[in-house]
Amino acid sequence: MRCNIRLVLALAAALCSCKAGEDYHPPTAALPGGWHGMAGAPEARAQDVSEAPDIQGWRTFNDPALEALIAAAQRNNRDVKIAAVRVKEARAMRVAAAAPLYPQVNAKIDGSRGNEENFFNNKPFSLYEAAFDASWEVDLFGATARRAEAAEADIAAREAEARNALITLRAEVARDYIDLRKLQMQYAIAGNAAEAEGKTRGLIRSLAKSGLATGLDAAAAEAQYQAITSRMPALAAALEADKQQLAVLVGKEGEALAPELESPAGIPAAPVSVAVDAPAAVIVRRPDVAQAERQLASAAALKAAAIADFYPRISLSAALGLRYSSLAGGGADKSWSGGGSLLGPIFDAGRLRALVNAADARQEQALLAYEKTVLQAQGEVETNLSAYLNADVQARALDASERANERSVFLATARYAQGLSNYLDVLTAQQALYSSQTALAEAQANAAVAQVRLWKSLGF
Numbered sequence: 001m002r003c004n005i006r007l008v009l010a011l012a013a014a015l016c017s018c019k020a021g022e023d024y025h026p027p028t029a030a031l032p033g034g035w036h037g038m039a040g041a042p043e044a045r046a047q048d049v050s051e052a053p054d055i056q057g058w059r060t061f062n063d064p065a066l067e068a069l070i071a072a073a074q075r076n077n078r079d080v081k082i083a084a085v086r087v088k089e090a091r092a093m094r095v096a097a098a099a100p101l102y103p104q105v106n107a108k109i110d111g112s113r114g115n116e117e118n119f120f121n122n123k124p125f126s127l128y129e130a131a132f133d134a135s136w137e138v139d140l141f142g143a144t145a146r147r148a149e150a151a152e153a154d155i156a157a158r159e160a161e162a163r164n165a166l167i168t169l170r171a172e173v174a175r176d177y178i179d180l181r182k183l184q185m186q187y188a189i190a191g192n193a194a195e196a197e198g199k200t201r202g203l204i205r206s207l208a209k210s211g212l213a214t215g216l217d218a219a220a221a222e223a224q225y226q227a228i229t230s231r232m233p234a235l236a237a238a239l240e241a242d243k244q245q246l247a248v249l250v251g252k253e254g255e256a257l258a259p260e261l262e263s264p265a266g267i268p269a270a271p272v273s274v275a276v277d278a279p280a281a282v283i284v285r286r287p288d289v290a291q292a293e294r295q296l297a298s299a300a301a302l303k304a305a306a307i308a309d310f311y312p313r314i315s316l317s318a319a320l321g322l323r324y325s326s327l328a329g330g331g332a333d334k335s336w337s338g339g340g341s342l343l344g345p346i347f348d349a350g351r352l353r354a355l356v357n358a359a360d361a362r363q364e365q366a367l368l369a370y371e372k373t374v375l376q377a378q379g380e381v382e383t384n385l386s387a388y389l390n391a392d393v394q395a396r397a398l399d400a401s402e403r404a405n406e407r408s409v410f411l412a413t414a415r416y417a418q419g420l421s422n423y424l425d426v427l428t429a430q431q432a433l434y435s436s437q438t439a440l441a442e443a444q445a446n447a448a449v450a451q452v453r454l455w456k457s458l459g460f
Contacts, residue, residue: 019142020311021304024149024297027367029374031279037385038276057455058174061268061448065261066177069250073173076251080169083162090151090158097151100144103136131321131335138316143308150301153294160291167287171456173249175449177261177268180242182445184264186438187235190228193434197225200426224427228434267444276385277458283377285459292373296366303359309352312344380457388450395443402440405433 058070074080110129139145204221208214243261283289318338325333345352412429415421 019145019304020308021142021146021306022300023304024300026293027296027370029283029371031283031374031378034278035276035382035385037382037389057452057458057460058170060451060455061174063177063265063268065265066174066268069177069246070170070173072252073169073250074166077169077249078251080162080165083158083165087155087158087162090155094148094151094155098144098148100137101139101148103134105132105134107132126325128324129321129335131319133317133319135315135317138314140314141308141311143305146301146305146308150298150305153298153301157291157294157298160287160294163287164291167456167459169249171452173246174268174452176242176246176249178445178448178452180239180246180261181265181267182441183235183239183242185267185441187232187239188264189434189437189441190232190235193430193437194225194228194232197221197228197430200430201225220424220427224430267441268448269444276381276454279378279381282381282458283374286377286457287459289370289373289377292366292370296363296370299359299363299366303356303363306352306356306359309355310345312342314340314342316340377457381454384450384454384457388447388454391443391447391450395440395447398436398440398443402433402436405429405436409433 058066108129108131111127113124113126137144201218201221201224204218208218246261277285316338317340318336320336321334322332323335409426409429409432412421412425416426
Protein backbone atom coordinates (compact mmCIF):
# COMPACT_ATOMS: atom_id res chain seq x y z
CA MET A 1 0.00 0.00 0.00
CA ARG A 2 2.80 2.42 0.96
CA CYS A 3 4.63 1.52 -2.23
CA ASN A 4 1.55 2.35 -4.29
CA ILE A 5 1.12 5.69 -2.54
CA ARG A 6 4.75 6.57 -3.18
CA LEU A 7 4.38 5.60 -6.80
CA VAL A 8 1.29 7.78 -7.19
CA LEU A 9 3.02 10.74 -5.54
CA ALA A 10 6.15 10.31 -7.65
CA LEU A 11 4.06 10.12 -10.81
CA ALA A 12 2.10 13.19 -9.79
CA ALA A 13 5.29 15.12 -9.10
CA ALA A 14 6.67 14.17 -12.50
CA LEU A 15 3.49 15.23 -14.24
CA CYS A 16 3.45 18.53 -12.33
CA SER A 17 6.68 19.47 -14.07
CA CYS A 18 4.74 19.58 -17.35
CA LYS A 19 3.00 22.93 -17.86
CA ALA A 20 0.43 23.55 -20.53
CA GLY A 21 0.75 26.59 -22.75
CA GLU A 22 3.80 28.42 -24.02
CA ASP A 23 6.42 29.86 -21.68
CA TYR A 24 6.55 33.65 -21.71
CA HIS A 25 9.41 35.51 -23.39
CA PRO A 26 9.63 39.31 -23.06
CA PRO A 27 9.12 41.17 -26.35
CA THR A 28 12.08 42.90 -27.97
CA ALA A 29 11.45 46.56 -28.71
CA ALA A 30 13.00 48.05 -31.85
CA LEU A 31 14.87 51.09 -30.50
CA PRO A 32 17.08 53.65 -32.25
CA GLY A 33 20.75 53.91 -31.35
CA GLY A 34 20.44 57.50 -30.16
CA TRP A 35 18.13 60.46 -29.72
CA HIS A 36 17.34 62.69 -32.67
CA GLY A 37 17.20 65.72 -30.39
CA MET A 38 20.84 65.26 -29.38
CA ALA A 39 22.06 66.08 -32.90
CA GLY A 40 23.49 69.58 -33.12
CA ALA A 41 23.19 70.18 -29.37
CA PRO A 42 26.78 70.63 -28.10
CA GLU A 43 25.67 71.59 -24.60
CA ALA A 44 23.87 68.29 -24.07
CA ARG A 45 26.00 65.28 -23.25
CA ALA A 46 25.14 61.58 -23.35
CA GLN A 47 25.83 59.51 -20.28
CA ASP A 48 25.53 55.77 -19.87
CA VAL A 49 23.11 54.64 -17.16
CA SER A 50 25.81 52.56 -15.46
CA GLU A 51 27.70 55.76 -14.69
CA ALA A 52 24.81 57.37 -12.81
CA PRO A 53 22.33 54.73 -11.66
CA ASP A 54 20.89 56.86 -8.85
CA ILE A 55 20.42 60.23 -10.53
CA GLN A 56 17.92 62.40 -8.69
CA GLY A 57 16.96 65.02 -11.23
CA TRP A 58 15.44 67.54 -8.85
CA ARG A 59 18.73 67.83 -6.94
CA THR A 60 20.38 69.35 -10.01
CA PHE A 61 18.51 72.58 -9.19
CA ASN A 62 20.37 72.83 -5.87
CA ASP A 63 17.28 74.33 -4.21
CA PRO A 64 16.86 73.33 -0.54
CA ALA A 65 13.22 74.45 -0.42
CA LEU A 66 12.34 72.25 -3.40
CA GLU A 67 14.21 69.29 -1.94
CA ALA A 68 12.38 69.70 1.38
CA LEU A 69 9.00 69.78 -0.39
CA ILE A 70 9.77 66.64 -2.39
CA ALA A 71 10.98 64.82 0.73
CA ALA A 72 7.77 65.73 2.56
CA ALA A 73 5.64 64.69 -0.43
CA GLN A 74 7.34 61.30 -0.60
CA ARG A 75 6.45 60.74 3.06
CA ASN A 76 2.90 62.06 3.06
CA ASN A 77 1.36 62.00 -0.41
CA ARG A 78 -1.80 59.90 -0.55
CA ASP A 79 -1.33 58.69 -4.14
CA VAL A 80 2.09 57.27 -3.27
CA LYS A 81 0.65 55.58 -0.18
CA ILE A 82 -2.20 54.10 -2.22
CA ALA A 83 0.32 52.70 -4.72
CA ALA A 84 2.32 51.14 -1.87
CA VAL A 85 -0.81 49.50 -0.44
CA ARG A 86 -1.59 48.06 -3.88
CA VAL A 87 1.78 46.34 -3.79
CA LYS A 88 0.82 44.76 -0.46
CA GLU A 89 -2.46 43.64 -1.99
CA ALA A 90 -0.67 42.03 -4.95
CA ARG A 91 1.70 40.18 -2.62
CA ALA A 92 -1.21 38.79 -0.64
CA MET A 93 -2.90 37.64 -3.84
CA ARG A 94 0.31 35.86 -4.85
CA VAL A 95 0.15 33.78 -1.66
CA ALA A 96 -3.50 32.98 -2.30
CA ALA A 97 -2.82 32.00 -5.93
CA ALA A 98 0.03 29.63 -4.97
CA ALA A 99 -1.73 28.03 -1.99
CA PRO A 100 -3.46 25.27 -4.06
CA LEU A 101 -0.02 23.93 -4.99
CA TYR A 102 0.19 22.51 -1.48
CA PRO A 103 -2.09 20.07 0.41
CA GLN A 104 -4.92 21.63 2.34
CA VAL A 105 -5.45 20.22 5.85
CA ASN A 106 -8.55 20.87 7.96
CA ALA A 107 -9.57 19.79 11.43
CA LYS A 108 -13.14 19.07 12.42
CA ILE A 109 -14.97 18.06 15.60
CA ASP A 110 -18.59 16.84 15.45
CA GLY A 111 -20.89 16.05 18.34
CA SER A 112 -24.53 15.01 18.53
CA ARG A 113 -27.06 13.50 20.94
CA GLY A 114 -30.43 12.03 20.03
CA ASN A 115 -32.56 8.89 19.76
CA GLU A 116 -32.89 8.38 16.00
CA GLU A 117 -31.36 4.89 16.09
CA ASN A 118 -33.15 3.94 19.37
CA PHE A 119 -36.56 5.30 18.51
CA PHE A 120 -38.53 2.32 19.83
CA ASN A 121 -36.88 2.12 23.26
CA ASN A 122 -36.51 5.93 23.34
CA LYS A 123 -33.02 5.74 24.84
CA PRO A 124 -30.85 8.74 23.89
CA PHE A 125 -27.30 8.20 22.71
CA SER A 126 -24.22 10.37 22.10
CA LEU A 127 -21.92 10.50 19.07
CA TYR A 128 -18.64 12.38 18.88
CA GLU A 129 -16.03 12.51 16.14
CA ALA A 130 -12.70 14.30 15.79
CA ALA A 131 -10.70 14.06 12.56
CA PHE A 132 -8.15 15.64 10.26
CA ASP A 133 -9.02 15.96 6.57
CA ALA A 134 -6.36 16.51 3.90
CA SER A 135 -6.90 17.19 0.23
CA TRP A 136 -4.61 17.99 -2.65
CA GLU A 137 -5.38 18.70 -6.25
CA VAL A 138 -2.34 17.61 -8.23
CA ASP A 139 -1.31 20.44 -10.54
CA LEU A 140 -0.73 18.04 -13.42
CA PHE A 141 -0.55 20.56 -16.24
CA GLY A 142 0.44 23.68 -14.34
CA ALA A 143 -2.85 25.57 -14.19
CA THR A 144 -2.21 26.65 -10.60
CA ALA A 145 1.48 27.27 -11.23
CA ARG A 146 0.60 29.51 -14.18
CA ARG A 147 -1.83 31.51 -12.07
CA ALA A 148 0.91 31.88 -9.47
CA GLU A 149 3.21 33.15 -12.23
CA ALA A 150 0.56 35.69 -13.19
CA ALA A 151 0.26 36.82 -9.58
CA GLU A 152 4.05 37.18 -9.35
CA ALA A 153 4.03 39.33 -12.48
CA ASP A 154 1.21 41.39 -10.96
CA ILE A 155 3.43 42.13 -7.96
CA ALA A 156 6.19 43.45 -10.21
CA ALA A 157 3.64 45.49 -12.16
CA ARG A 158 2.33 47.05 -8.95
CA GLU A 159 5.87 47.79 -7.79
CA ALA A 160 6.57 49.53 -11.10
CA GLU A 161 3.30 51.43 -10.72
CA ALA A 162 4.43 52.59 -7.28
CA ARG A 163 7.77 53.78 -8.69
CA ASN A 164 5.95 55.62 -11.45
CA ALA A 165 3.66 57.29 -8.91
CA LEU A 166 6.73 58.46 -6.99
CA ILE A 167 8.45 59.84 -10.10
CA THR A 168 5.24 61.57 -11.18
CA LEU A 169 4.82 63.08 -7.72
CA ARG A 170 8.35 64.50 -7.71
CA ALA A 171 7.78 66.04 -11.13
CA GLU A 172 4.42 67.56 -10.11
CA VAL A 173 5.89 69.07 -6.96
CA ALA A 174 8.81 70.50 -8.92
CA ARG A 175 6.56 71.94 -11.64
CA ASP A 176 4.20 73.59 -9.15
CA TYR A 177 7.13 74.92 -7.12
CA ILE A 178 8.76 76.41 -10.23
CA ASP A 179 5.44 77.94 -11.28
CA LEU A 180 5.02 79.44 -7.82
CA ARG A 181 8.48 81.00 -7.90
CA LYS A 182 7.76 82.34 -11.40
CA LEU A 183 4.51 83.93 -10.23
CA GLN A 184 6.27 85.44 -7.23
CA MET A 185 8.84 86.97 -9.55
CA GLN A 186 6.19 88.25 -11.95
CA TYR A 187 4.20 89.69 -9.04
CA ALA A 188 7.32 91.48 -7.83
CA ILE A 189 8.03 92.75 -11.36
CA ALA A 190 4.46 94.06 -11.62
CA GLY A 191 4.73 95.64 -8.18
CA ASN A 192 7.99 97.39 -9.03
CA ALA A 193 6.58 98.54 -12.36
CA ALA A 194 3.40 99.80 -10.68
CA GLU A 195 5.46 101.70 -8.11
CA ALA A 196 7.61 103.27 -10.82
CA GLU A 197 4.56 104.11 -12.93
CA GLY A 198 2.86 105.59 -9.87
CA LYS A 199 5.76 107.95 -9.33
CA THR A 200 5.80 108.86 -13.01
CA ARG A 201 2.05 109.44 -12.95
CA GLY A 202 2.42 111.84 -10.04
CA LEU A 203 5.25 113.67 -11.76
CA ILE A 204 3.31 114.03 -15.03
CA ARG A 205 0.28 115.35 -13.14
CA SER A 206 2.42 118.00 -11.50
CA LEU A 207 3.99 118.94 -14.79
CA ALA A 208 0.57 119.11 -16.45
CA LYS A 209 -0.67 121.53 -13.77
CA SER A 210 2.36 123.69 -14.44
CA GLY A 211 1.76 123.55 -18.18
CA LEU A 212 4.98 121.62 -18.78
CA ALA A 213 3.15 118.44 -19.85
CA THR A 214 0.03 117.87 -21.87
CA GLY A 215 -3.20 116.33 -20.71
CA LEU A 216 -2.52 113.53 -23.18
CA ASP A 217 0.71 112.70 -21.32
CA ALA A 218 -1.17 112.60 -18.02
CA ALA A 219 -3.88 110.34 -19.44
CA ALA A 220 -1.29 107.99 -20.96
CA ALA A 221 0.58 107.75 -17.64
CA GLU A 222 -2.68 107.00 -15.83
CA ALA A 223 -3.60 104.29 -18.34
CA GLN A 224 -0.16 102.68 -18.05
CA TYR A 225 -0.37 102.62 -14.25
CA GLN A 226 -3.86 101.10 -14.21
CA ALA A 227 -2.94 98.48 -16.81
CA ILE A 228 -0.04 97.22 -14.70
CA THR A 229 -1.88 97.22 -11.37
CA SER A 230 -4.84 95.38 -12.93
CA ARG A 231 -2.63 92.31 -13.52
CA MET A 232 -1.61 91.91 -9.89
CA PRO A 233 -4.87 90.39 -8.52
CA ALA A 234 -4.76 87.60 -11.12
CA LEU A 235 -1.14 86.87 -10.20
CA ALA A 236 -2.05 86.79 -6.51
CA ALA A 237 -4.90 84.34 -7.17
CA ALA A 238 -2.61 82.08 -9.22
CA LEU A 239 -0.03 82.17 -6.42
CA GLU A 240 -2.61 81.01 -3.90
CA ALA A 241 -3.72 78.21 -6.24
CA ASP A 242 -0.13 76.97 -6.53
CA LYS A 243 0.28 76.98 -2.76
CA GLN A 244 -2.87 74.95 -2.30
CA GLN A 245 -1.86 72.48 -5.00
CA LEU A 246 1.54 72.02 -3.38
CA ALA A 247 -0.18 71.50 -0.03
CA VAL A 248 -2.24 68.66 -1.54
CA LEU A 249 0.83 67.04 -3.08
CA VAL A 250 2.88 67.38 0.09
CA GLY A 251 0.02 66.18 2.28
CA LYS A 252 -0.23 69.29 4.45
CA GLU A 253 -2.81 71.96 5.11
CA GLY A 254 -2.37 75.01 2.92
CA GLU A 255 -1.80 77.30 5.90
CA ALA A 256 0.88 74.99 7.31
CA LEU A 257 2.73 75.06 3.99
CA ALA A 258 2.45 78.81 3.34
CA PRO A 259 5.26 79.96 5.71
CA GLU A 260 7.77 77.81 3.84
CA LEU A 261 6.97 79.56 0.57
CA GLU A 262 5.90 83.02 1.69
CA SER A 263 9.28 84.63 1.06
CA PRO A 264 9.87 85.09 -2.67
CA ALA A 265 12.89 83.32 -4.14
CA GLY A 266 14.41 82.99 -7.56
CA ILE A 267 13.27 80.50 -10.16
CA PRO A 268 15.39 77.31 -9.90
CA ALA A 269 18.04 77.47 -12.60
CA ALA A 270 18.14 74.50 -14.94
CA PRO A 271 21.65 73.05 -15.39
CA VAL A 272 23.45 73.94 -18.61
CA SER A 273 24.19 70.32 -19.56
CA VAL A 274 21.91 67.32 -19.25
CA ALA A 275 22.65 63.61 -18.88
CA VAL A 276 20.72 61.63 -21.47
CA ASP A 277 21.04 57.86 -21.61
CA ALA A 278 20.79 55.74 -24.74
CA PRO A 279 17.21 54.75 -25.71
CA ALA A 280 17.67 51.14 -24.58
CA ALA A 281 18.81 52.25 -21.11
CA VAL A 282 15.90 54.68 -20.78
CA ILE A 283 13.31 52.09 -21.80
CA VAL A 284 14.68 49.59 -19.28
CA ARG A 285 14.57 52.14 -16.47
CA ARG A 286 11.14 53.66 -17.08
CA PRO A 287 8.61 52.19 -14.62
CA ASP A 288 5.62 52.59 -16.95
CA VAL A 289 7.35 50.39 -19.52
CA ALA A 290 8.23 47.85 -16.83
CA GLN A 291 4.63 47.86 -15.63
CA ALA A 292 3.29 47.27 -19.16
CA GLU A 293 5.76 44.42 -19.72
CA ARG A 294 4.81 42.71 -16.44
CA GLN A 295 1.12 43.07 -17.27
CA LEU A 296 1.87 41.33 -20.55
CA ALA A 297 3.65 38.54 -18.66
CA SER A 298 0.65 38.16 -16.36
CA ALA A 299 -1.73 37.95 -19.32
CA ALA A 300 0.45 35.29 -20.98
CA ALA A 301 0.50 33.19 -17.80
CA LEU A 302 -3.28 33.41 -17.43
CA LYS A 303 -3.72 32.29 -21.03
CA ALA A 304 -1.52 29.25 -20.31
CA ALA A 305 -3.62 28.54 -17.21
CA ALA A 306 -6.79 28.66 -19.31
CA ILE A 307 -5.25 26.13 -21.72
CA ALA A 308 -4.33 23.86 -18.79
CA ASP A 309 -8.00 23.72 -17.77
CA PHE A 310 -8.63 21.55 -20.85
CA TYR A 311 -6.66 18.71 -19.29
CA PRO A 312 -7.75 16.24 -16.57
CA ARG A 313 -7.42 16.97 -12.88
CA ILE A 314 -6.42 14.52 -10.16
CA SER A 315 -7.47 15.13 -6.59
CA LEU A 316 -6.17 13.14 -3.60
CA SER A 317 -7.84 13.07 -0.20
CA ALA A 318 -7.26 11.46 3.18
CA ALA A 319 -8.84 11.54 6.63
CA LEU A 320 -7.75 10.32 10.06
CA GLY A 321 -9.73 10.59 13.30
CA LEU A 322 -11.47 9.14 16.32
CA ARG A 323 -15.16 8.29 16.70
CA TYR A 324 -17.01 7.77 19.97
CA SER A 325 -20.55 6.39 20.21
CA SER A 326 -22.43 5.51 23.39
CA LEU A 327 -24.19 2.75 21.43
CA ALA A 328 -20.90 0.92 21.12
CA GLY A 329 -20.39 0.71 24.83
CA GLY A 330 -18.70 4.05 25.20
CA GLY A 331 -15.51 3.14 23.36
CA ALA A 332 -13.60 5.24 20.84
CA ASP A 333 -12.74 3.82 17.43
CA LYS A 334 -10.08 4.98 15.05
CA SER A 335 -11.22 5.94 11.59
CA TRP A 336 -9.29 6.61 8.42
CA SER A 337 -9.93 6.95 4.72
CA GLY A 338 -8.06 7.76 1.58
CA GLY A 339 -8.88 8.11 -2.05
CA GLY A 340 -8.55 10.04 -5.24
CA SER A 341 -10.52 11.22 -8.20
CA LEU A 342 -9.89 12.01 -11.85
CA LEU A 343 -11.94 14.75 -13.45
CA GLY A 344 -11.72 15.72 -17.09
CA PRO A 345 -13.94 17.91 -19.29
CA ILE A 346 -15.95 16.18 -22.02
CA PHE A 347 -18.64 18.66 -22.99
CA ASP A 348 -19.00 22.21 -21.70
CA ALA A 349 -20.76 23.94 -24.63
CA GLY A 350 -17.56 25.77 -25.59
CA ARG A 351 -16.97 27.43 -22.20
CA LEU A 352 -13.27 26.47 -21.87
CA ARG A 353 -12.50 27.41 -25.47
CA ALA A 354 -14.20 30.77 -24.97
CA LEU A 355 -12.10 31.39 -21.85
CA VAL A 356 -8.91 30.61 -23.78
CA ASN A 357 -9.99 32.95 -26.59
CA ALA A 358 -10.74 35.68 -24.08
CA ALA A 359 -7.34 35.19 -22.39
CA ASP A 360 -5.67 35.30 -25.79
CA ALA A 361 -7.42 38.59 -26.57
CA ARG A 362 -6.29 40.03 -23.23
CA GLN A 363 -2.71 39.00 -23.98
CA GLU A 364 -2.93 40.69 -27.39
CA GLN A 365 -4.26 43.84 -25.74
CA ALA A 366 -1.41 43.76 -23.23
CA LEU A 367 1.14 43.41 -26.05
CA LEU A 368 -0.34 46.36 -27.92
CA ALA A 369 -0.37 48.39 -24.69
CA TYR A 370 3.30 47.55 -24.13
CA GLU A 371 4.24 48.58 -27.66
CA LYS A 372 2.26 51.80 -27.25
CA THR A 373 4.01 52.55 -23.95
CA VAL A 374 7.44 52.07 -25.55
CA LEU A 375 6.53 54.40 -28.42
CA GLN A 376 5.17 56.99 -26.00
CA ALA A 377 8.35 56.76 -23.92
CA GLN A 378 10.50 57.42 -27.00
CA GLY A 379 8.29 60.32 -28.05
CA GLU A 380 8.31 61.88 -24.58
CA VAL A 381 12.09 61.87 -24.36
CA GLU A 382 12.50 63.35 -27.84
CA THR A 383 9.85 66.00 -27.19
CA ASN A 384 11.17 66.98 -23.77
CA LEU A 385 14.80 66.97 -24.90
CA SER A 386 13.98 69.36 -27.74
CA ALA A 387 11.83 71.53 -25.47
CA TYR A 388 14.59 71.77 -22.86
CA LEU A 389 17.34 72.72 -25.33
CA ASN A 390 15.17 75.31 -27.09
CA ALA A 391 13.82 76.75 -23.84
CA ASP A 392 17.36 77.42 -22.70
CA VAL A 393 18.13 79.24 -25.94
CA GLN A 394 14.96 81.33 -25.59
CA ALA A 395 15.74 82.27 -21.99
CA ARG A 396 19.20 83.53 -22.93
CA ALA A 397 17.79 85.61 -25.79
CA LEU A 398 15.17 87.18 -23.52
CA ASP A 399 17.84 87.96 -20.94
CA ALA A 400 19.69 89.98 -23.57
CA SER A 401 16.39 91.62 -24.57
CA GLU A 402 15.72 92.72 -20.99
CA ARG A 403 19.13 94.38 -20.70
CA ALA A 404 18.54 96.21 -23.96
CA ASN A 405 15.11 97.42 -22.79
CA GLU A 406 16.58 98.70 -19.53
CA ARG A 407 18.97 100.81 -21.58
CA SER A 408 16.09 101.98 -23.77
CA VAL A 409 14.08 103.19 -20.75
CA PHE A 410 17.08 105.08 -19.43
CA LEU A 411 17.66 106.84 -22.75
CA ALA A 412 13.96 107.58 -23.39
CA THR A 413 13.57 109.08 -19.91
CA ALA A 414 16.68 111.24 -20.36
CA ARG A 415 15.51 112.52 -23.76
CA TYR A 416 12.06 113.36 -22.39
CA ALA A 417 13.60 115.26 -19.46
CA GLN A 418 15.64 117.27 -21.96
CA GLY A 419 12.57 117.98 -24.07
CA LEU A 420 13.94 116.04 -27.01
CA SER A 421 11.04 113.59 -27.28
CA ASN A 422 7.46 113.22 -26.13
CA TYR A 423 6.26 111.08 -23.25
CA LEU A 424 4.94 108.40 -25.59
CA ASP A 425 8.54 107.26 -26.18
CA VAL A 426 9.00 106.79 -22.42
CA LEU A 427 5.76 104.84 -22.09
CA THR A 428 6.69 102.61 -25.01
CA ALA A 429 10.13 101.86 -23.54
CA GLN A 430 8.70 101.17 -20.08
CA GLN A 431 6.05 98.83 -21.49
CA ALA A 432 8.68 96.97 -23.48
CA LEU A 433 10.84 96.59 -20.37
CA TYR A 434 7.96 95.30 -18.26
CA SER A 435 6.95 92.85 -21.00
CA SER A 436 10.53 91.59 -21.43
CA GLN A 437 10.96 91.11 -17.67
CA THR A 438 7.71 89.16 -17.48
CA ALA A 439 8.62 87.10 -20.54
CA LEU A 440 12.10 86.37 -19.13
CA ALA A 441 10.60 85.02 -15.92
CA GLU A 442 8.25 82.88 -18.01
CA ALA A 443 11.13 81.59 -20.16
CA GLN A 444 13.31 80.79 -17.14
CA ALA A 445 10.43 78.86 -15.60
CA ASN A 446 9.78 77.07 -18.90
CA ALA A 447 13.43 76.01 -19.08
CA ALA A 448 13.29 74.64 -15.54
CA VAL A 449 9.98 72.85 -16.16
CA ALA A 450 11.40 71.42 -19.40
CA GLN A 451 14.27 70.00 -17.35
CA VAL A 452 11.78 68.48 -14.91
CA ARG A 453 9.83 66.89 -17.74
CA LEU A 454 13.02 65.59 -19.28
CA TRP A 455 14.28 63.79 -16.18
CA LYS A 456 10.78 62.43 -15.60
CA SER A 457 10.70 61.02 -19.14
CA LEU A 458 14.14 59.52 -18.50
CA GLY A 459 12.73 57.67 -15.50
CA PHE A 460 14.35 59.67 -12.68
